Amino acid sequence: MLFRNNIEPACVYCIFARSGEEDTVICPKHGIRQPWQQCRSFRYDPLRRVPETEPSPVLDVDPEAFQL
Numbered sequence: 001m002l003f004r005n006n007i008e009p010a011c012v013y014c015i016f017a018r019s020g021e022e023d024t025v026i027c028p029k030h031g032i033r034q035p036w037q038q039c040r041s042f043r044y045d046p047l048r049r050v051p052e053t054e055p056s057p058v059l060d061v062d063p064e065a066f067q068l
């Protein structure tokens with residue numbers, strides 16, 4: 001869930017982080033960081049978190065079942 005209280009800290013969704021080159025984030029406090037790193041100053045920004053999406057189910061349906 002996006003707004004639960006026990007979010008594991010990570011720079012990628014910290015309120016202070018800015019996007020860096022490729023797989024890095026830029027922190028005004030600690031410089032260039034990897035997305036999974038963290039520190040005690042972490043502040044959660046729910047708008048940065050991208051929820052995992054489940055793949056849509058593949059339906060094996062006969063098209064003739066929808067014909068009148």
Ligand code: SF4
Pocket residue numbers: 009010011014015016017025026027028029030033037038039040041042043
């Ligand atoms: S180093 Fe700390 S303050 Fe900087 S982005 Fe990561 S968690 Fe946030």
